[in-house]
Amino acid sequence: MEELTLTTPAVLFSAISLIMLAYTNRFLAYAAVIRNLHDKYLEKKDDSLLRQIKNLKLRLNLTRWMQIFGISSLLFCVLTMFIIYIDYHRVAEYVFGFALILLIISLALLIKEIQISAEALQHHIADIEEHLENK
Template sequence: MFELTLTDPALLFSAISLILLAYTNRFLSYAQLVRTLQDKYREHPDLKAVAQIANLKKRLYLTRSMQILGLLSLLFCVLAMFLIYVSWQIAAAYIFGTGLLLLAASLCVCIWEINISVKALEINLQDMGSK
């Protein structure tokens, strides 16, 4: 089996950090949109706003899942580096592999969330096209 070095898990740090930054930006924009829609709904109750808020709630939960999986991936990479440092190569390899799987899961949830976002935008575009 190929032996891991400390730099192998460290290579993922910048990628995971950038992904987490993108996830956080997405989360913040959704949170702002929810607040805006909530204010709009309080002024003029509308069923469409309720549906949009429900959609955003689902997307927020998916974004939270993406963030948690990404952070767990980073944590497993750090743990793998520690195990490499103390010369537990086999455990380090399994932990690093788990970290990679967690990162892949995070990206899969991101794809799911993007598809939901696109469907929501398509509904808004259809409304604009019918006027």
């Protein structure tokens, strides 16, 4: 096995930063949609809005955990670099491995969130198709 160098965890910085930007954009989009649905619900008290809000709440929570695991991965990458700097290479390998596991968890949560998002959109499409068939 090759020795872990400072450049190895540093390479993940740009990738994790881009992922975190995407996660933050998702989070902000969900927050805006939830605020909009909240206002609509206060006007109409429609149960379908409650289902949408519940779905968005789940997606928002998943996105929060995606962010937490992604940021934790970045934190452990920085810690890895410090441990390499102080010349504890064996410990650095384990810490970096843990950072990779955290990133894997974050990405797995992203897959789950995408599946939920796609399913929610399928329900909307089905509603539109049903409305068109009834015309």
